[in-house]
Amino acid sequence: MRLSKVLEALGGSLKKYINDADPDLAGIQMDSRKVKPGDLFVAISGYQIDGHQFIQEAIDNGAAAVIGENELEIAVPYIQVFDSRLALGRAASAYYQHPSRKHTVIGITGTNGKTTVSYILKHILEHAGKSCSLLGTVSYIINNEVYKPSNTTPDALQIQELMANSNDEFVVLEVSSHALKQYRIEGLELDYGLFTNLSHDHLDYHPTIEDYFEAKTLMYNYMKQEGSAVVSMLTEWGEKLTDLLSAKEIPVYSMGNNETDDLKIGDIKLNGATRFEVKMGGIVYPLTFPSPGLHNVYNAAMAFLTAIKIGIHPDVITDALKTFPGVPGRFEMISHPEGATFIIDYAHTKDAIEYCLQAAQEHDAVKIKHIFGFRGERDKTKREHMVKASAAMSDEFILTFDDLNGVSEDEMEDELKELNERFGMNKGKVITDRTIAIQEAWESAGMGEWILITGKGPEEYQTIYGLPTSSDKDTLLYLQKQQDKEKIIG
Template sequence: MRLSMVLEALDGCIKKMRNEVDPDLSGIQMDSRKVKPGDLFVAITGFQIDGHQFIEEALRKGASAVIGEIELDLAVPYVQVKDSRLALGRAASVFYNHPSRKHTVIGITGTNGKTTVAYIVKHILEHAGKSCSLLGTVSYMINDEVYKPSNTTPDALQIQELIAKSNDEFVVLEVSSHALKQYRIEGLEMDYGLFTNLSHDHLDYHPTIEDYFEAKTLMYNYMKPNGAGIVSRLSEWGDKLTHLLAVKEVPVYSIGYDEGNDLKIQDITLNGQTKFDIKLGETVYAVTFPSPGLHNVYNAAMAFLTAVKIGINPEVIIAALKSFPGVPGRFEMISHPEGATFIVDYAHTEDAIEYCLQAAKEHKAAKIKHIFGFRGDRDKSKREPMVKASAMLSDEFILTFDDLNGVPPEEMLNELKKLNDKFGSNKGLIIPDRTLAIQLAWENAKNGEWILITGKGPEKYKSDYELPASSDKETLFYLQKMNSKEKVIG
């Protein structure tokens, strides 16, 4: 593809063009280490590394053109743009021939529930005989192949490349606020934009909750001409978004408890099983969903309405929901030999913790214990509300380490002590080693208790701990195995 064809997509973004040669591009790269002869190199100003420092390396490796933000005079065509991230997304979309136009694309944003809704939608589509790719927090799944994710939402270049590689009819994509602010979905065109909810999170990146919300609304700038929003109106933010989309003349379908919604949730039963009714028009459908908790009622309802709008028969959707296998690291249940239930979940906000602990109460847990910690160098303002929520809803909690991300252990330990002093009363305990915290809960678990381990879900540990395990789930499996060995020896 000629450079001139790529530049047509950068209309309004180009500040200056040096060297009018029109080379034939063999590829696009934003990492100088990956540059091959004939590639277009896009220099991105990152948060830690400035890609402009690697332009010379890209040229040595054979880059035939460069895009960047600073003024330069190079031997190859150089395009100075206002924002390299925006330019990258548009250029990649053109280079890969606008791949999102060849699929039905479903974008999902919100604080909580993105991953679960994505997996439910994929499950329903496949149950209905459709093929579906998924790009999200847990994994990227394309053409039945699984790739390890780099971020919740891939970078703009990777998104276009993965979607171009997909032969699947549908593509489901989790869209984070960081991705929206950083133009990672620039050049993407969506058929459906789902909004799950909004709560206190990422306020280390966004200055206010209002800014966080506004970032989420940016997703709706990428709708296809006939695209539509599917919005949960179970919070004020959903109502606010519905009005905003009406002004933008984007069609909106909503879920909620009121008759004014396209899908009305009613008659919820959470006593050991998750059952609820869905009212669509004048028809009521009874739904049984294997994942526990009120939050999963909301997740299933979002997926239900999306599938209906796609054109899938409600009875097929109901059958699919009944057989949903769950999501790795999202309320994963592991049985203890004494009859206790251990839960591994990614919950890392006040709302998500409340959902998890409330689900345990709804299932009549004899006692609720909670193990969690905080990411170092991340949003500190949500820590106190998280501990407060745990202190209110659990019978006991253990504060432990999560990823420290360069924060000294002594500093994090001091933070945990302050929070425990404020909210712990007789409930709180501090065990810095995450595996030992889980081990203590395992060794003292009793019949009917629910022990929730939150914050990491399926993620690997970044720190070294005493037990030979690399994740919360692996720690539980290790303890399970050791318990079996002890029984054999005994």
């Protein structure tokens, strides 16, 4: 593709370009080390590294042209823009010939539920005979190939390349607030925009909850002309979003408990198999869903409403929901030999923790234990609320390490002890080694107890712990095997 075609796509983000050259581009890169002869290099002003420092390296590696924000004179065509991140998305979309236009694209944003809703939708679509790519926190799945994710939402260059490589009819995409603020979905066009909920999170990145909400609303700037929104009305933020979208004349399909909602949820039964009803257009659909918890009722209902609007027959959706296999690291259940139930979940907000603990209560757990921690250099303002929620809803809890992210072990241990002393209600203790905390809970588990391990889900450990394991699930399976060995020896 000629550079001139990319320039056309930049639109109002273009500040200055003085050069008659129009090289044929071989590719686009934002990492100077990956530049090959003929590539366009986009210099990003990052939070830790400024890509403008590596422009000469990109040129030495063969860059045919460069996009950046600074005033420069260099040996190859240079395009100065107001924002390199915005320009990257537009340039990548143009280079890959606007790949989102060849798919039905479903974007999902919200604090909790994005991953589960995306997996439910993928399951429904495939049950209906459709092919579906998925880009999210747990994995990227393209043409049935699974890739390890770099972020919840890929960077703008990667996302366009992945969509271009996808031969699937549908693409389901988790959209984080960070991605929206950083223009990672710039150049995409969405058919459906889903909003699950909003609660206290990422206030290390967003100055206020209102700013966090406004970031979420940015997703709806990327709707196709015929695109529509699916919004949960179960929180005040859904109502606020609906008002904003109505002003933009974007059609909204709502889910909730109000008579005016397009889908109304009712007759919820959570003890045992999750059963509930949804009512649409005067018709009541009884649904069964394998995953426990009220939050999963909401996740399944949102997927049901979206699938209906896509055009999937209700009977197909109903059958698909019955056979949903779950999501790795999302309320993943592992049985203990003594009759206890261990749960691994990614929950890392107060609301998400409450959903998990409530599910244990609804299943008449004899005793509820909770193991969790916090990520260093992340939103500290939510930690107190998380400890209070666990202390209120569990019988015992253990505060332990999560990813330290550069925070010293001593500093994190001190904070865990302080939080426990102030808000633990004499129910908690601190065991910094995450694997040892899980081991203690495993060895003391009894019939009917539920032990929830939250915060990391399927993610691998970044810290070296006492047991030779790499994740929460790996730790539980290791303990299970060790117990089996002891029984054989005994």
